Amino acid sequence: EIVLTQSPGTLSLSPGERATLSCRASQSVSTSFLAWYQQKPGQAPRLLIYATSNRATGIPDRFSGSGSGTDFTLTISRLEPEDFAMYYCQQFDGSPVGFGQGTKVDIK
């Protein structure tokens, strides 16, 4: 089973700042099968990035993803007020499908 570990657990930043979220896998994950989601309280997750670096439909270009092997990164170049939320990475390279435990981006 591939385990995903996200860091930090909480990221406290101000609007306009850059956010860098990390996702580390316990074994190599194909870049095709690594995704990132945003979730706000009381809402379903929303797909941000698929296949490591591809923005989903309607996702603004301040969101970007990168990485390979066991280390992946979600970057938000300039935080907007609506970006303060929980973020999860996900792998579906191996079974079972796994999610990281999440990184909360909150307002400093």
Added chain:
Amino acid sequence: EVQLVESGGGLVQPGGSLKLSCAASGFTFSDSGIHWVRQASGKGLEWVGHIRSKTNNYATAFAASVTGRFAISRDDSSNTAYLQMNSLKIEDTAVYFCVSQQFLEWFAWGQGTLVTVSS
């Protein structure tokens, strides 16, 4: 508009059964895989299982925590997927989301339906 709508959640006693539905619209349901993902209150996301498309022989797979107790089916004629949950445990209490997948994108999530297992 792409949309998934779950229904069927509710309160059930331990050991009981419940069947959730996921109604899809706005995309080619028959070409899509359907996943179920759950989230306990204040916790992270947990994959429950999936059913592939007809092209992939409607293959299913499940998390170890639900194998043997849960089943997933689909009716492509009505664009609906189902999650049959048997022998429910207190730890199955969660919001259950259905999610559609095509190729590399898990592109749509339903709003979720709450399942509470309690005596």
